[in-house]
Amino acid sequence: MNVIALDAMGGDNAPFEIVKGAVESLKNNKSDITILLVGIENKIEAELAKYTYDKTRMKVVGASEVIGTDEVPTVAIKNKKDSSIVVGLTLVKEGKAKAFVSAGNTGALLTGATVIVGRIKGIERPALGTLIPNKKGFYFLMDAGANVDCKPSYLVQFAKMGAIYVENMQNIKNPRVGIVNIGVEREKGNALTKEAHELLAQQTNIHFVGNVEARDLPSDVADVIVCDGFVGNVILKYTEGFGTAILSLVKEELMSSTLSKIGALLASKAFKNIKRRFDYSDVGGAPFLGLKSLVVKAHGSAKARDIVGAINQCSLFIESDIINKIQND
Amino acid sequence: MNVIALDAMGGDNAPFEIVKGAVESLKNNKSDITILLVGIENKIEAELAKYTYDKTRMKVVGASEVIGTDEVPTVAIKNKKDSSIVVGLTLVKEGKAKAFVSAGNTGALLTGATVIVGRIKGIERPALGTLIPNKKGFYFLMDAGANVDCKPSYLVQFAKMGAIYVENMQNIKNPRVGIVNIGVEREKGNALTKEAHELLAQQTNIHFVGNVEARDLPSDVADVIVCDGFVGNVILKYTEGFGTAILSLVKEELMSSTLSKIGALLASKAFKNIKRRFDYSDVGGAPFLGLKSLVVKAHGSAKARDIVGAINQCSLFIESDIINKIQND
Numbered sequence: 001m002n003v004i005a006l007d008a009m010g011g012d013n014a015p016f017e018i019v020k021g022a023v024e025s026l027k028n029n030k031s032d033i034t035i036l037l038v039g040i041e042n043k044i045e046a047e048l049a050k051y052t053y054d055k056t057r058m059k060v061v062g063a064s065e066v067i068g069t070d071e072v073p074t075v076a077i078k079n080k081k082d083s084s085i086v087v088g089l090t091l092v093k094e095g096k097a098k099a100f101v102s103a104g105n106t107g108a109l110l111t112g113a114t115v116i117v118g119r120i121k122g123i124e125r126p127a128l129g130t131l132i133p134n135k136k137g138f139y140f141l142m143d144a145g146a147n148v149d150c151k152p153s154y155l156v157q158f159a160k161m162g163a164i165y166v167e168n169m170q171n172i173k174n175p176r177v178g179i180v181n182i183g184v185e186r187e188k189g190n191a192l193t194k195e196a197h198e199l200l201a202q203q204t205n206i207h208f209v210g211n212v213e214a215r216d217l218p219s220d221v222a223d224v225i226v227c228d229g230f231v232g233n234v235i236l237k238y239t240e241g242f243g244t245a246i247l248s249l250v251k252e253e254l255m256s257s258t259l260s261k262i263g264a265l266l267a268s269k270a271f272k273n274i275k276r277r278f279d280y281s282d283v284g285g286a287p288f289l290g291l292k293s294l295v296v297k298a299h300g301s302a303k304a305r306d307i308v309g310a311i312n313q314c315s316l317f318i319e320s321d322i323i324n325k326i327q328n329d
Numbered sequence: 330m331n332v333i334a335l336d337a338m339g340g341d342n343a344p345f346e347i348v349k350g351a352v353e354s355l356k357n358n359k360s361d362i363t364i365l366l367v368g369i370e371n372k373i374e375a376e377l378a379k380y381t382y383d384k385t386r387m388k389v390v391g392a393s394e395v396i397g398t399d400e401v402p403t404v405a406i407k408n409k410k411d412s413s414i415v416v417g418l419t420l421v422k423e424g425k426a427k428a429f430v431s432a433g434n435t436g437a438l439l440t441g442a443t444v445i446v447g448r449i450k451g452i453e454r455p456a457l458g459t460l461i462p463n464k465k466g467f468y469f470l471m472d473a474g475a476n477v478d479c480k481p482s483y484l485v486q487f488a489k490m491g492a493i494y495v496e497n498m499q500n501i502k503n504p505r506v507g508i509v510n511i512g513v514e515r516e517k518g519n520a521l522t523k524e525a526h527e528l529l530a531q532q533t534n535i536h537f538v539g540n541v542e543a544r545d546l547p548s549d550v551a552d553v554i555v556c557d558g559f560v561g562n563v564i565l566k567y568t569e570g571f572g573t574a575i576l577s578l579v580k581e582e583l584m585s586s587t588l589s590k591i592g593a594l595l596a597s598k599a600f601k602n603i604k605r606r607f608d609y610s611d612v613g614g615a616p617f618l619g620l621k622s623l624v625v626k627a628h629g630s631a632k633a634r635d636i637v638g639a640i641n642q643c644s645l646f647i648e649s650d651i652i653n654k655i656q657n658d
Contacts, residue, residue: 072516134574135574135577135578145511148511148518148519149519149520180563182474182477182558182559182562182563187401189477189559190477190478190557190559191478193559213566213570214562214563214564214565214566214567214570215566215567215569215570216570217567217570217571218570218571218573218574219570219574228519229511230511230518230519230522230560231559231560231563233511233543234509234511234543234560234563234564235543235563235567236543237542237543237544238543238544238546238564238567238571239571240544241542241543241544241545241546241547241548242546242547242567242568242571242572243571243575244547245463245464245547245548246572246575246576246603247575248464249464249603249606250579250599250600250603253596253599253600253602253603254596254599256599256602257598257599259595259596259598260595260596260598260599262592262595263591263592263593263594263595263596263597263599264592264596265592266588266589266591266592266595267582267583267588267589267592267593267596268592269586269588269589270579270582270583270585270586270589270592271582273582273585274575274578274579274582277578
């Protein structure tokens, strides 16, 4: 029985969408999971009362505090011991749950996870992995923002953890690993990427394909792409912001004349397909890899469907025994 | 009389489009400019023979060698003393031209410019500025790739030079200056951006608006946005690659059914407008700021219209006396 703890209070749509996602998850999930809903009990119970579900597989674990999105992570983790994030992470630490999912304060979740759940022995820095859409599907970006100042050796570990994750979760054998750089030539880069490139090229257990220029990120040149968390955060957020900007520009232009409005109407199915291509919901959240158990960051705007995706992701992660594979790598 | 040197051999479409651009520039340019076409004489003369133009304002300066796009910059600059890039930069150094435009090897141009033209006294590192499209128009990104490892003080100089450039070239009074960061809060960032933020906040002669998250880059939050050259290169190239990928995805989807094809036809003017919004041609090339004279990097795929844009940019730059303004800042 895989027990998954879920922060019922995290994100813009908590607790409504989170609890709804948990209920849907139990209905759909083929594997044998139990969900621990962590948060303010009466609020969670009020939501649960709206549904019928298997009560033996859904428990509420009380946590009287909530960490807000604007709180300073280190301070919040230290002061709010009875927050849903701290209580959820503690369930994982104590072995009462095998994974924790939260759509709450990212910094607090990452800080808390490192302190409470702890790193796998030998892992210098856990990293946040995230799937970014490309022309073919997605690539896995490590690190998307957990470590803004990195040493070259961190990037090698990001590459190895990323490859194990993608191989097991996306079922890609011997995934291609690239490093974000300013040119494709080996000697290109800043101090970090030049040294990281050399170290990556020496690894025998990953399929390193070399430097990836940012212009080629959308072209399916690698399955795992490593970079420091500052650059990764820029890529992640720019993908979101620039993608939204272009699509809103297209919409604005299409609405500017009657002819183009009719055109847009006729092409509406095509536009829906494009939107679907950028839809993350089914793939779950961003795993924080390198910890002794799985911690998943769901998007702050997560809805029920995203929560279902994240729970499925946890199930597959646990069944694939990824923690042990990282540990023994 | 403003003399502008132009690398006739640089870029994918040299010398044809470069020479064509030079001829068109003389026709259109209202100000009193003379162009020095630098490169292999018989090739340039053969192109020039196709046009009628004011021969008193167009001269050919011989340079027997060409630096290829794949050559290692430092080696090429050292060994190819009679290359169009080295000869063109030397014309600027010797005061025979006030600016140099090249669509050739970026690394060679930047390395050569720093060595041959030289830095303005007090400028620690010259930086490559580039206009990136946002929802309203463009913002000026400094540094787009010249300095991949930066100190905080460099970013302050990038900010000042960028503000002077935008104020004079784009006619924006008191331009807003932001810094690329992983969060809007002052304390966010890596070691570089945290310290650079503090230094920028202390400046009295720039209008510093604080951190800019990558998701807000397209939202017209600042006129000048500074970052190290590694991050800037990622933003520049990702803008190109991701923009192209989305538009090709839209095209692909629209071509997938008869109905959407008709839709696309009806909306074709709207799509043309979108393309125009992302068109850089009129704004010229990327200025390399912080040198004793102006050096402009035109896009490798530059066509005649881009060259006209770059020449106009040089005229305005010279007339605005930007070098002196940077020097006296």
